[in-house]
Amino acid sequence: MKVTKKRLGRAFFQNPDVVEVAKSLLGKIICSNVDGKYCEAMITETEAYAGQNDKACHAHMGRFTKRTATMYEKGGTSYVYLCYGIHHLFNIVTNIEGKADAVLIRAIEPINGTAIMLERRKTTRLNPIVFSGPGKLTKALAIDKSLNALDLVYNDILYIADHNFIVNDIVKTTRIGIDYADEDALLPWRFYISGNKFVSQP
């Protein structure tokens, strides 16, 4: 079978249904070209954050600050921020400009440049634990705040591609680490590829 590698364009990200985008991002490829080192990793786990109506979202009730401003950008923009003083978390903004929807990437599976990613994680063992968790994959892909608010559609440092991986079965669960969000903490908006070892909490 011919494998096509196609970069995702604006239309993919501007979908007004962030839950659908979170699901269709599973199996897609993150291409990172930081420090002249190129590597590719498949997205295995995501979470959807649905703008101002979602209590778990940074932009809940239209909250607009220096940090959350990026979430209001047009779909296809990167949203990277520091969490717990240590970890960079990588999100992809979706929907049109002004709508603060985003998808958090929670886990990846290395596809190309695995050695580079292992080195950045300071290990030699290819263990799923090394790449499953939002703070870990950013380290593996060298994503930090300097890559915030980047346009993933036109940039050559960081972008998303489709290698035509077929995702057969998607598991739906509740999102992690958002107990403060009351009833919205119960929404089944965390998705991962069924049977894939590279997820944070099977």
Place this chain on the structure above:
DNA sequence: TAGGTGATCTTG
């Protein structure tokens, strides 16, 4: 299971 770490936001 506890503590580290620092930007962000303030009786989540």
Place this chain on the structure above:
DNA sequence: AAGATCACCTAT
């Protein structure tokens, strides 16, 4: 304006 909070990780 200082302190609580926080979409987490690593090591004991």
